[in-house]
Amino acid sequence: MIALVDCNSFYASCEQVFRPDLQNKPVIVLSNNDGCAIAANKHAKALTEIPMFQPIFKIKNLLDENNVSYFSSNYTLYSDMSRRVMNTLRAFSPLVEEYSIDESFVDLSHSTDLDFQNLGSIIKKTVEKNTGIPVGVGIAKTKSLSKLANKFAKKIPENNDVYVVDTEEKRRNLLINLKVKDIWGIGKKHTERLQKINIITALDFAEMPLDWVRKEMTIIGERLWRELNNEICLELNPIPDAKQGIGTAKSFGKKLTDYTLIEEACSFYVSEVADLLRQQKSAATEIEVFLQTNQFSQSDPQYKNKIIVKLYSPTNSTISLTKAALKGLREIYLPGYRYKKVGVNLTHFVPENEIQASLFDEKTKIESEEITKVMDILNNKFGKNKVKLAVVGTREKEWSLIKEHRSPRFTTQWDELLTIGKAE
DNA sequence: TCTGGGGTCCTAGGACCC
DNA sequence: TCTGGGGTCCTAGGACCC
Numbered sequence: 001m002i003a004l005v006d007c008n009s010f011y012a013s014c015e016q017v018f019r020p021d022l023q024n025k026p027v028i029v030l031s032n033n034d035g036c037a038i039a040a041n042k043h044a045k046a047l048t049e050i051p052m053f054q055p056i057f058k059i060k061n062l063l064d065e066n067n068v069s070y071f072s073s074n075y076t077l078y079s080d081m082s083r084r085v086m087n088t089l090r091a092f093s094p095l096v097e098e099y100s101i102d103e104s105f106v107d108l109s110h111s112t113d114l115d116f117q118n119l120g121s122i123i124k125k126t127v128e129k130n131t132g133i134p135v136g137v138g139i140a141k142t143k144s145l146s147k148l149a150n151k152f153a154k155k156i157p158e159n160n161d162v163y164v165v166d167t168e169e170k171r172r173n174l175l176i177n178l179k180v181k182d183i184w185g186i187g188k189k190h191t192e193r194l195q196k197i198n199i200i201t202a203l204d205f206a207e208m209p210l211d212w213v214r215k216e217m218t219i220i221g222e223r224l225w226r227e228l229n230n231e232i233c234l235e236l237n238p239i240p241d242a243k244q245g246i247g248t249a250k251s252f253g254k255k256l257t258d259y260t261l262i263e264e265a266c267s268f269y270v271s272e273v274a275d276l277l278r279q280q281k282s283a284a285t286e287i288e289v290f291l292q293t294n295q296f297s298q299s300d301p302q303y304k305n306k307i308i309v310k311l312y313s314p315t316n317s318t319i320s321l322t323k324a325a326l327k328g329l330r331e332i333y334l335p336g337y338r339y340k341k342v343g344v345n346l347t348h349f350v351p352e353n354e355i356q357a358s359l360f361d362e363k364t365k366i367e368s369e370e371i372t373k374v375m376d377i378l379n380n381k382f383g384k385n386k387v388k389l390a391v392v393g394t395r396e397k398e399w400s401l402i403k404e405h406r407s408p409r410f411t412t413q414w415d416e417l418l419t420i421g422k423a424e
Numbered sequence: 425t426c427t428g429g430g431g432t433c434c435t436a437g438g439a440c441c442c
Numbered sequence: 443t444c445t446g447g448g449g450t451c452c453t454a455g456g457a458c459c460c
Contacts, residue, residue, distance in 0.1 A: 031428035055427035100460045365459050
């Protein structure tokens with residue numbers, strides 16, 4: 001059996017752990033730049049007039065009228081809370097696949113406790129006790145069924161956040177009570193197509209002729225169909241695969257026209273993705289740079305462009321990657337526009353210990369790799385970004401994200417620890 | 425004024441090989 | 443009249459996920 005453990009309204013729950021005064025009150029979390037609402041706890045979701053993924057300026061009044069607390073996203077806090085949840089889950093099984101920041105598949109096949117209903121409740125209680133984060137637990141034979149069981153666990157209050165599919169009756173009960181769109185892997189397009197031919201519930205889908213599913217929804221559809229019928233097609237993968245691409249692109253805090261500021265932001269993003277690249281011990285053979293204006297603006301002239309810069313030989317050196325990125329940026333930058341976003345993408349990786357050197361590698365490239373190593377050592381010892389390239393500059397405030405409502409990084413910064421009462 | 429960010433997998437079709 | 447057959451690699455675009 002496989003358990004899918006998913007944190008309830010994860011970002012909002014993280015905020016509430018440190019704000020007991022907000023218990024049972026509506027809380028939402030905003031996207032980068034405080035742009036949209038991206039997460040809401042159940043009290044906020046109950047206020048159905050507050051839609052997710054809406055620009056915040058459009059719903060600000062609603063939030064105030066309903067006394068909704070809102071926070072800028074605080075990924076430092078959420079990552080650390082996620083780590084705590086995942087570590088708690090590892091006590092229940094050596095095989096845990098971290099599927100996303102707030103959910104994991106847990107292999108229970110070696111569990112000695114065969115009362116899965118009870119085990120599910122214990123998992124839930126333990127995570128909540130250790131971390132303060134409420135979770136839902138779905139347990140079934142396949143990943144797709146446990147995903148669905150998790151959804152059902154949370155949907156029906158009597159399930160108390162735990163649902164186990166261990167009999168045919170419970171499998172049918174699950175499938176008949178959920179819609180096609182609830183199935184993991186069936187999105188908007190397929191839902192529309194299925195509805196047209198009167199496939200409404202998850203059970204309708206699981207009972208369709210398999211050859212139709214295979215033909216119209218490819219191998220992905222076929223696997224889902226089989227998994228809903230208790231056949232394992234998606235294996236649990238406890239060791240994360242190396243990423244095939246690493247990118248970042250963030251909107252500026254305000255529109256930029258000054259090339260050197262865009263260059264500084266771009267260089268900063270390169271240093272971020274290059275760090276991640278080195279952490280997974282890969283080297284990239286291509287870097288993509290893109291630049292765009294605000295697509296929502298009615299009045300500003302629009303421009304967007306991207307360019308792929310090929311590296312002579314694979315590298316993960318911040319210096320080489322920055323040089324390549326800025327070369328690309330210079331080519332696509334046009335003066336006269338108000339830019340909203342710049343981004344970089346590293347792709348076509350090779351393992352860093354299998355780099356095929358180029359006959360024409362310059363001495364400077366080898367030097368830049370050595371310098372990058374030294375920078376990593378210094379930054380690990382003295383803190384992130386203590387040593388950086390001069391081109392990154394010191395004007396981060398001019399372009400960085402807006403986070404006006406960020407909570408303290410309670411668990412990772414000494415000077416932001418939670419204070420319990422103050423001496424007068 | 426203000427509209428998120430980071431990923432994965434699959435397929436068809438083109439270009440190429442012997 | 444009739445113009446092979448078997449394969450690989452790469453890319454763009456679609457669909458989906460959190």
